Structures are given as structure tokens and as C-alpha cells.
Amino acid sequence: MAIKRICKYGEKILAKKARKVEAQELKRILPGIISDMFETLDAVGGVGLAANQIGLDLCLAVIKIKKEEEEDLRIVLINPELTEKSGVMTGEEGCLSLPGLFARIKRFSKVKVRALNEKGLPIEVNAEGLFSRALQHEIDHLDGILFIDRLPFMTRLKLKPALMKLKRRWKKMDESKLPRGKEAGM
Ligand SMILES: [Zn+2]
Numbered sequence: 151m152a153i154k155r156i157c158k159y160g161e162k163i164l165a166k167k168a169r170k171v172e173a174q175e176l177k178r179i180l181p182g183i184i185s186d187m188f189e190t191l192d193a194v195g196g197v198g199l200a201a202n203q204i205g206l207d208l209c210l211a212v213i214k215i216k217k218e219e220e221e222d223l224r225i226v227l228i229n230p231e232l233t234e235k236s237g238v239m240t241g242e243e244g245c246l247s248l249p250g251l252f253a254r255i256k257r258f259s260k261v262k263v264r265a266l267n268e269k270g271l272p273i274e275v276n277a278e279g280l281f282s283r284a285l286q287h288e289i290d291h292l293d294g295i296l297f298i299d300r301l302p303f304m305t306r307l308k309l310k311p312a313l314m315k316l317k318r319r320w321k322k323m324d325e326s327k328l329p330r331g332k333e334a335g336m
Contacts (some may be wrong), residue, residue, distance in 0.1 A: 151185050151263055152159075152186050152189065152326065153186075153189055153190050153193045153325055153326050153328070154186055154187070154190045154204040154205075154323045154325065154326055155204070155205075155325055155326040156194070156199075156203050156246050156247060156323075156325050157188065157202070157204065157205055157247055158247050158249075158317075158320040158321075158323065159247055159248045159296065159298075159313070159317070159320070160250070160317065161247075163202050163205055163207065163295045164202060164203065164247055164291070164294065164296060165296075166202070166294045167206045167209070167292070167293050167294045168200070168201065168202050168207055168208055168209040168210075168291075168292040168293075168294075169208060169209060169210055169307040170209045170229050170266065171229055171266075172206055172230050173270065173316070175208075176204035176228070176266075176269075177270075180210070180228070180268065181268070183201065183206065183208070183210070184210075184212065184226055184268055186204070187199050187201065187204065187210075187212045188212055188214065188224070188302065190325060190333065191212060191214055191300055192203060192214070193325060193328065194246055194325055195215075195326075196246050197213065197214065197215060197280070197284050198211060198212065198213040198223045198284045198287060198288045199211065199212055199246060200288050200291035201287075201292075202291060202294075203246060203247050203291060207307060208229070209228065209292050210226070210227070210228050210229075210292075211223075211226075211227045211230065211289070211291065211292060212225070212226050212227070213225045213227070213284045213285065213288060214277050214283070215280060215281055215284065216318040217271055219323050225267075225275070226268040227263065227265040227266075227267075227285075227288065228265055228266040228267070228268070228270070229265060229266055230263050230264070230285070230288070230289050230292070231263065231264050231265065231289075232261055232262075232263055232285075232286070232289055233262045233263065233264050233274075234261065234262035235258035235260070235261045236259065236260045236261075237258060237259030237260050238253055238256060238257075238258065238259060239256070239257055239258075239259040239282075239283070240255070240256045240257075241257070241283065242254055242255075243253065243283065243287065243297045244297075245287070245296060245297050247291075247296065248264060248296065248297075248298065248313075248316070248320075249316075249320065249323065250283050250316050250319070251298070251309070251312065251313065251316055253297065253298065253301055253305070253309065255283075255297050255300050255301070256300070257282065257286050257287075258282065258286065259278055259282060260277070260278045260282060261276075261277055261278075261282045261285055261286060262274065262275070262276050262277075263277070263285050263289070267307075267328075270289060276310070286294055290305075296311075330333035
């Protein structure tokens with residue numbers, strides 16, 4: 151198990167649609183990758199992480215949502231697909247690939263997602279609230295879309311100076327060298 155460096159905004163892999171995971175890869179390479187992804191997520195205190203955020207061209211994401219009274223929601227999504235969506239919600243969003251940057255993003259309030267779990271079995275999840283937001287954020291990652299791409303052009307333009315400033319800081323960031331971080335995002 152290892153904490154991985156997270157790719158930052160501007161790195162090409164984040165803008166590319168991820169390759170579908172093949173059946174023969176499930177047992178061979180995925181268990182190690184999935185545990186590294188959860189370990190990385192825990193180290194930075196994030197909600198979700200897509201494989202391309204740690205430099206792997208694979209259609210795979212993990213989500214972990216802390217629950218107060220029950221066990222944390224922890225889910226692996228292989229080749230996920232948004233099959234149903236309805237409603238609208240707007241809320242603040244961040245991203246582990248753009249640490250320190252937050253913006254209000256419009257999302258569907260309810261979604262249904264089909265995927266394979268870590269055992270390669272088909273699953274279907276219905277989500278709303280933070281879980282729904284996280285699912286849409288991670289599926290976007292796997293399609294090469296970042297949350298700032300969802301912003302209106304003028305808002306993106308206004309964010310540019312902050313983005314440029316943060317970019318200099320991101321150059322020096324390497325999560326694999328941090329035992330535990332404090333930034334939260336997806
Ligand atoms: Zn993200």
C-alpha cells in the first residue's frame with residue numbers, strides 16, 4: 151500500500167477520457183491500485199478519487215463518505231456509467247487535482263449509476279446529496295472533465311488569477327511524500 155502523488159490541473163492525463171478496465175485486469179492489477187487509491191484518499195482527507203488523478207489511464211474511481219452514526223460509505227466504481235439523472239442542486243465543490251480552489255457547481259440532485267464493484271460484479275447505486283455530487287464529479291474525471299469546466303465562461307475567467315497563483319504552489323506538491331494532509335476535495 152502506498153500514498154500516490156495526485157496529478158494537478160494542467161497535466162494531460164486529467165483532460166483525457168479514461169480507458170475501460172478489461173475483465174482480465176480485475177484480479178491481476180486492481181486490488182493493489184484500489185488499496186493505494188483509498189490510502190491516498192485517506193491521507194488527504196478527500197471524498198473521491200479517480201484513477202487518472204494518480205496517473206493511471208483506467209476507468210476506475212473510489213468514493214468515501216464519512217457518516218456520523220453508521221459505517222462510512224466506501225465504494226469502488228469500475229467503468230461507471232450515469233444511467234439516470236434528475237433535479238438540480240448547486241453547491242460548493244473542490245478537487246484534489248486543484249487543491250485550494252472551490253466553486254459553486256450545478257449538478258443533478260439525484261442520479262443512478264451502473265458500474266462493476268471491486269469483485270467485478272455489476273452494481274447499481276441510487277444517490278442524492280453529497281454522494282450524488284461525488285459520483286458526478288468522479289465520472290466527469292473519467293471523461294476528462296474537471297469541475298471548473300462546468301463553470302460559466304465568465305466565472306472561469308474571474309477564477310484565472312487565483313488559478314495561476316495556485317498553479318505555482320501545486321508544482322511543489324507531492325502527496326506521496328506527505329504522511330497526512332488536511333485539504334479536502336474530490
Ligand atoms: Zn476531482
